[in-house]
Amino acid sequence: MMKPVFQYLSRxxxxxxxxxxxxxxFIEIRHFNxxxxxxxxxxxxxxxxxxxxxxxxxxxxxxxEEVVTQLAKEGELICSSVSFLTGERxxxxxxxxxxxxxxxxxxxxxxxxxxxxxxxxxxxxxxxxEWLLQKEYWENARIKQxxxxxxxxxxxxxxxxxxxxxxxxxxxxxxxxxxxxxxxKHLLTRPYRHSxxxxxx
Amino acid sequence: MVLNNSHTKYLENIHQYFNRFLPxxxxxxxxxxxxxELREFDKKVQVVKMGDIDNYFNIxxxxxxxxxxxxxxxxxxxxxxxxxxxxxxxxxxxxRTPSDTIVETIEPTVFLSMSYxxxxxxxxxxxxxxxxGRLLIxxxxxxxxxxxxxxxxxxxxxxxxxxxxxxxxxxQRxxxxxxxxxxxxxxxxxxxxKHLMKHRKEHHAGGQQx
Numbered sequence: 554m555m556k557p558v559f560q561y562l563s564r565x566x567x568x569x570x571x572x573x574x575x576x577x578x579f580i581e582i583r584h585f586n587x588x589x590x591x592x593x594x595x596x597x598x599x600x601x602x603x604x605x606x607x608x609x610x611x612x613x614x615x616x617x618e619e620v621v622t623q624l625a626k627e628g629e630l631i632c633s634s635v636s637f638l639t640g641e642r643x644x645x646x647x648x649x650x651x652x653x654x655x656x657x658x659x660x661x662x663x664x665x666x667x668x669x670x671x672x673x674x675x676x677x678x679x680x681x682x683e684w685l686l687q688k689e690y691w692e693n694a695r696i697k698q699x700x701x702x703x704x705x706x707x708x709x710x711x712x713x714x715x716x717x718x719x720x721x722x723x724x725x726x727x728x729x730x731x732x733x734x735x736x737x738k739h740l741l742t743r744p745y746r747h748s749x750x751x752x753x754x
Numbered sequence: 755m756v757l758n759n760s761h762t763k764y765l766e767n768i769h770q771y772f773n774r775f776l777p778x779x780x781x782x783x784x785x786x787x788x789x790x791e792l793r794e795f796d797k798k799v800q801v802v803k804m805g806d807i808d809n810y811f812n813i814x815x816x817x818x819x820x821x822x823x824x825x826x827x828x829x830x831x832x833x834x835x836x837x838x839x840x841x842x843x844x845x846x847x848x849x850r851t852p853s854d855t856i857v858e859t860i861e862p863t864v865f866l867s868m869s870y871x872x873x874x875x876x877x878x879x880x881x882x883x884x885x886x887g888r889l890l891i892x893x894x895x896x897x898x899x900x901x902x903x904x905x906x907x908x909x910x911x912x913x914x915x916x917x918x919x920x921x922x923x924x925x926q927r928x929x930x931x932x933x934x935x936x937x938x939x940x941x942x943x944x945x946x947x948k949h950l951m952k953h954r955k956e957h958h959a960g961g962q963q964x
Contacts, residue, residue, distance in 0.1 A: 615907050622902075635899045638892050644903060667888075671881035678888035682848055685895045688902060689845050693854055696823055696830050 555580070557628055558603055558656055565679040566672055575669065579662040583655050591632075591647040591655075598636035598643050600657040604629050607653025608717055612725070613645045621726040624650075624718060626711070634684060650718060700729040704737045715741050761792065761864075764815040768866060771813075771838060775889040782880060789872040789879075793865045801865075802857040807850055808843035810867040817863025818927055822935075823855050831935040834860075834928055840894065860928060905938060913937045914947045 558580070559573050568576075583602070585591065591609070592598050602609070602625075609631050611623040622645070625631035636643035637660060658666070666673050694703055704727055708715055715723060724734035769783045778786065793810070795801055795817075802808045804824065812819075819841050821833040832855060835841040846853035847870060868876070877883050904913065917937055918925070924933060925948075934944035 613903065613907065620906055622906075635896050638896055667885070671884040674881075674884035674888050675877070678884060678891055681888065681891045681895055685891065685898060686845050686848060688895070688898050692832065692902065693823065693845075696832075697825055697854075 554582075554605070555656070557605065561603065561628060561630075562676060565683075566676045568676075572669075572672070576666060579658050579666055581657045581659070583657050585649045585653045585655070587649050587652050589649050591649070592636070592643050593646055594644060595642050596636075597640060598633035598647075599659055601630060601632045601637055601660075601663065602647075602655040602657045604631060605654040605656055607655075608650040608714075609647060609653055609655070610650055610718075610722060610726075611645050611647050619722075619725060621722050624714065624722075624726055626714065626717075630680070650722065695728055700727065700733055701737060701740075703727050704729060704734070705740065708741060761815070764864075764866070767838065768813060768815075772886060772890075775893065776882065776886040778882070778886070782882070785880065786876060786883070789876040790866050790868050793867045795859045795863050795865070797859050797861050797863070800856055800858045802843045802846070802853050802855070804854065804856055805852045806843075806846070808846040808853050808857070809869050810842060810865070811840070811847060811870075811873060812842050812857075812865040812867045813840055814838065815864040815866050817859060817861040819857060819859045819863055820928075820932055820936075821855050821857050822932075829932075829935065831932045834924065834932065834936055836924075836927075860932070910937075910939050910943060911947065914939060914944065915951075918951065 555573075555577055558576075559568065562568050562573070562576070581600075582605075583600075585607070587607075591600075591602065594613070604625050604627050606627060609625045610621055611625075611631060611633065612619045612621040614620070623631060631647060633643040633645045633647055635641070636645075640660070663677075667677060694706070698706070707723075707727055718726075720734060720738075721731060724731050727734070729737070765787065769778065769780075772778055772783070772786075792815075793801075793812070797817075801812075801819065814835055814837050816837060818834070818836050820831050820835070821841060821843065822829045822831045824830075833841060841857060843853040843855045843857055845851065846855075850870070877887065904916070908916065914937060917933070930944060930948075931941055934941050937944070939947070
């Protein structure tokens with residue numbers, strides 16, 4: 554079950570089996586039904602979560618409107634990161650879209666992992682650099698790309714997600730007005746239908 | 755690194771800045787400074803051009819710089835940084851790819867810079883620096899998240915007022931159009947809000963006198 558986590562962490566440092574088995578001792582397995590809040594606004598984020606199965610989103614409210622800032626599928630990390638890092642109350646909600654299984658490490662256990670030595674510090678640093686760069690990429694895309702380009706890039710990188718994520722949530726994540734998003738749907742359904750026809754023939 | 759007196763004073767500030775994350779002894783800090791270099795630029799110099807691979811991580815010792823993107827014929831300002839703050843093209847520096855963003859000085863600026871290569875060497879020289887690096891990056895991430903959150907969450911007026919409240923000196927140092935762009939406020943709206951704010955202050959001051 555832990556293999557995807559090993560693969561994920563191995564992107565950052567060459568992790569030995571022994572080191573990884575130490576880390577596994579800090580991991581908790583948590584299950585959530587769909588539409589369950591892992592963290593609510595005003596709560597302190599206690600965990601960093603690796604998605605084993607399912608789909609989770611992160612969002613906040615702008616007045617009554619939900620603003621989606623992250624969608625995490627299998628193999629990705631999600632948490633209310635600032636709250637996790639600072640211990641302050643969360644400005645965001647982290648909520649399952651589908652039934653989800655996550656491998657979680659608590660804030661206290663993350664500190665114990667760092668105490669194992671500089672290699673773990675390095676791994677943590679490289680993971681947080683990746684979080685930072687994801688924000689930069691996202692900001693650049695929002696500024697530089699028009700909404701259609703953002704839409705196309707997203708479905709190219711995540712061909713499974715338009716089927717798994719409710720349209721309203723995806724439109725918010727891509728910062729595309731719902732009515733504009735509807736106009737792009739043909740870009741999606743045509744190749745999708747096409748591949749279904751091929752699969753059926 | 756060749757230092758004059760004012761540089762030495764700046765370095766003390768940097769040592770204190772690092773101490774906020776992880777205390778370093780004087781000896782450890784001096785060892786670390788060997789990996790840094792001082793880089794001085796005139797105003798309006800592109801320190802990182804579009805398409806460059808950014809080779810430096812910069813702490814501003816003196817001056818002011820901005821980071822921006824060119825979209826069509828427009829500049830979009832992404833960051834405005836003053837003394838004690840860090841500025842570089844993060845994606846380019848960390849992934850060793852050509853930069854999409856430009857880093858440019860607004861005033862004559864002195865950077866305390868570490869090259870990518872020296873950064874890796876410094877991590878190898880003292881394992882404590884791995885922790886310092888992690889905490890520093892976490893801090894930068896948190897700042898970035900707050901900025902994204904407030905850009906998305908706040909109204910134009912709130913963005914303007916909050917920025918003017920926390921960065922009241924910036925209007926004197928930075929061309930207004932850069933601040934407006936940074937706050938994603940149209941230049942004409944920015945002028946109107948500024949006028950309104952000034953008018954209110956005068957009105958308020960007048961009220962106190964009477």
